[in-house]
Amino acid sequence: MITADDLSLRPPVEDDAQLVAELMDVPISTERPAQIVRLWREHWDERGYGTWIIEDPAGRRLGFVGLRSHSDFIRVTIRVIEGEGGDDLATRALRVVVSHALEWLPDLPLRIRLAPEDVATREVAEAAGMTYAPDLDHAVDGDEWQVLELPYVRIADRVPPRAREAMLKMWGEVNDAGGAVGFVPGASQEDVAEVLDGYVARLAEGRTVCVALNSPLGELLGFGFVARSTGMTVAHTANLERIMTDTARRGTNHGALLMAGMHRAAREMGVELVTLDYRGGTGLGEFYTRYGYTEVGRIPGGVRVAPGDDRDGVIMARSL
Numbered sequence: 001m002i003t004a005d006d007l008s009l010r011p012p013v014e015d016d017a018q019l020v021a022e023l024m025d026v027p028i029s030t031e032r033p034a035q036i037v038r039l040w041r042e043h044w045d046e047r048g049y050g051t052w053i054i055e056d057p058a059g060r061r062l063g064f065v066g067l068r069s070h071s072d073f074i075r076v077t078i079r080v081i082e083g084e085g086g087d088d089l090a091t092r093a094l095r096v097v098v099s100h101a102l103e104w105l106p107d108l109p110l111r112i113r114l115a116p117e118d119v120a121t122r123e124v125a126e127a128a129g130m131t132y133a134p135d136l137d138h139a140v141d142g143d144e145w146q147v148l149e150l151p152y153v154r155i156a157d158r159v160p161p162r163a164r165e166a167m168l169k170m171w172g173e174v175n176d177a178g179g180a181v182g183f184v185p186g187a188s189q190e191d192v193a194e195v196l197d198g199y200v201a202r203l204a205e206g207r208t209v210c211v212a213l214n215s216p217l218g219e220l221l222g223f224g225f226v227a228r229s230t231g232m233t234v235a236h237t238a239n240l241e242r243i244m245t246d247t248a249r250r251g252t253n254h255g256a257l258l259m260a261g262m263h264r265a266a267r268e269m270g271v272e273l274v275t276l277d278y279r280g281g282t283g284l285g286e287f288y289t290r291y292g293y294t295e296v297g298r299i300p301g302g303v304r305v306a307p308g309d310d311r312d313g314v315i316m317a318r319s320l
């Protein structure tokens with residue numbers, strides 16, 4: 001079960017055949033809706049994941065987000081009951097499911113396919129962070145299909161020169177846009193490079209990893225670091241640092257996907273508890289609360305953004 005804001009997602013039960021009949025415009029009296037639900041349930045039994053049924057807080061069924069394993073990718077589908085706000089609902093549900101997939105499912109490309117004229121589904125997929133992959137265009141029985149793919153996460157213990165350049169560029173742009181990643185607007189490239197290279201050196205020591213979110217074409221969309229604590233008594237904890245996404249693509253779920261990737265990376269390191277800190281007055285507490293964090297400490301005036309502009313340093317934590 002996944003819960004988010006005003007919707008929840010759960011695996012299918014037999015009784016969902018009614019919803020399938022409605023969504024596919026097939027009479028419930030036919031065998032097809034029940035058969036579809038049976039296949040969904042078999043997929044869950046075999047793979048441990050599959051189609052999610054979308055419900056509102058009153059338990060009303062609103063649609064589904066399908067996840068189906070193929071040989072070298074996972075196909076995602078989305079269908080919601082027609083009505084006002086349908087696209088908004090589809091976007092919210094898809095955002096939650098693709099983030100969950102990036103955090104928990106086998107490390108395979110996640111793809112959605114759609115007819116070129118299906119602009120509504122394309123917008124829903126793009127709002128969930130997926131991007132068009134033109135090389136995957138194909139036809140089946142004369143029908144044209146386009147494919148959008150979810151960004152992928154790269155968990156790295158080294159930063160190749162070209163990646164370093166892209167990270168440095170993004171970090172500078174994020175600073176200039178007022179992002180709270182250790183600097184203020186106008187910070188020099190040398191100052192940022194020094195901090196970045198400090199991280200690169202720590203990667204080599206083995207307790208810190210770099211988590212990068214990349215588009216299917218390999219462009220950098222965001223990054224951050226998972227820094228494991230040193231010392232025997234705190235080795236099960238880590239701090240998430242310098243979380244940032246491309247300023248040009250904000251609001252397209254990349255922050256959520258990056259957080260999913262960072263949690264995945266931390267778990268792979270054996271981490272059970274994560275902390276992070278943010279600059280007060282940025283609204284970031286709300287952002288992190290969505291991903292399960294709770295405020296655990298606050299240092300009044302602990303961050304000096306400019307003379308006369310002191311902000312609280314806020315610490316948040318969650319267990320993984």
Ligand SMILES: CC(C)(COP(=O)(O)OP(=O)(O)OC[C@H]1O[C@@H](n2cnc3c(N)ncnc32)[C@H](O)[C@@H]1OP(=O)(O)O)[C@@H](O)C(=O)NCCC(=O)NCCS
Pocket residue numbers: 174178179180181242243244245246249250251252253254255256257277278279282283284285286287
């Ligand atoms: C924080 C950050 C990583 C989020 O990335 P993003 O690409 O905007 O993420 P998403 O598209 O997943 O955004 C998800 C939601 O978070 C909200 N959000 C993003 N930044 C927010 C902020 N500073 N305060 C409050 N809400 C914020 C968005 O409005 C969006 O809400 P919606 O879904 O209701 O529209 C990005 O804004 C960033 O890089 N900020 C600058 C660097 C920074 O300050 N990092 C934090 C270091 S502690």
